[in-house]
Amino acid sequence: MSATENRDHERPVVGDTAVAGIRFQAAGRVYFFDASRLPDLRVGDFALVDTSRGKQLGEVACLRPLSEGEHAKALSPVMRRASGRDLALRQHWQAKEAEALGIARRAADEARLPLRLISAEYSFDGRRLTFLYVTEEKKLRLDPLRKRVEGRLPARVALKRVGSRDHAKLCGGYGACGEMRCCSRFLAEFSPVSIRMAKVQGVSLSPAEITGICGRLRCCLGYEHEAYAEAAKSMPGRRKRVRTPAGEGRVVDLLPLKGVVVVQIGDQRIEVPAEDVEPLTS
Secondary structure, three states: OOHHHHHHHHOOOOOOOEEEEEEOOOOOOOEEEEOOOOOOOOOOOEEEEEEOOEEEEEEEEEEEEOOOOOOHHHOOEEEEEOOHHHHHHHHHHHHHHHHHHHHHHHHHHHOOOOOEEEEEEEOOOOOEEEEEEEOOOOOOOOHHHHHHHHOOOOOEEEEEEOOHHHHHHHHOOEOOOOOEOHHHHOOOOOOOOOHHHHHHOOOOOOHHHHEOOOOOEOHHHHOOHHHHHHHHOOOOOOOOEEEEOOEEEEEEEEEHHHOEEEEEEOOEEEEEEHHHOEEOOO
16 A cells, blocks of 8 residues: 555545544543544644644544534634644744743742642743643642743743643653553553452452552553453352362352363362353352
């Protein structure tokens, strides 16, 4: 397939209105915009859009038609495809973000605020500067910090609190598996994770085994949960008494993906195929 054919393949067949999914950070959340005025927009292009943080330049992650019940008027339009000058301007402001973060951190220390500033992001035109921060405090007066920073930088300052998972995502690094953390590599949004997922999969409930650098349950616990839960449906629950070809005993563990039940019979633990295990009513 040629490069031209490949780019054509990336664009879905659409009606009068196409919706562009745009992300502003690597592995960031995808936001949707009306791209009907740009019929030649392609996945991988950079485009200029108007957001609550001002004009922003983002990468087109996907293209699709309007879904049922969705209205184009509810979506902000894609202003235009980014030019070379736009991309250079974006790089210019990105290069200044580290300096802005350092200034804001010094201002926070001066104001003796119990928070940690973790990133700075300029809007496309440099008029707005957004800082993300984490804190244990429920309520903080941020006006002193905002005024200090605005007095040192020619931009309107906004401060946004993020949680521990978003903090870990921004920090990057590697997980216990040795791979780059999922949240920094490809997770655009966080899904709920529960301790039950670990139990169904037979994972050790030691905090060191099931929590990530964010201090929350590891996101990867949710990846295979459905497969484990589906496989375990036909198996007896743990601690249930069962009859096996080797005698009666109590279920001490399940190996759902192997289709095996671990049964304690006397002083021995044996692995029995699930189809050879019969639950006892009493």
